[in-house]
Amino acid sequence: MEPELVLMAVSFAMITGAVIVFIISAIQRGKLREMAHRERLAMIERGVAPPPEVDPGRFERALGQPAWDEEVAARAARYRRIGVIFMGLGAALWFIITFAGDAPEEGFGVGGAVVVLGAALYINSQLELKHAPPRRSSTSKNTGTLEP
16 A cells, blocks of 8 residues: 555554544533533423532622633633644645655655644643633622522
């Protein structure tokens, strides 16, 4: 078998596998959200108020504290968008150089480097969100009631 054909087949298999993994994770995440929603509805139907840990954002808003640092969220979204753009650009360079330029090694090197840079930016966005502490307001109002 020709090395170019093997490289193309492996690249196609990797991209297809990544797409399948993303689809499966999105489906699983949706199922988890649906189960949490059904659990919350069941608690409300039984007359039990869900604890603040179930919805910490709503609890903190009721206390007058922002649940999310908007600046951190905007920065993370920027990193995520740029990361996805770089991964797409890297994949495009990879295929263009490999097939149009007939240079699979150079295509893998250049495109792969740009894909890795995009993946690093995307991971950075996830870490930014994960380690961001909620911002505490100095003028918090404690009303003692939860607002819907």
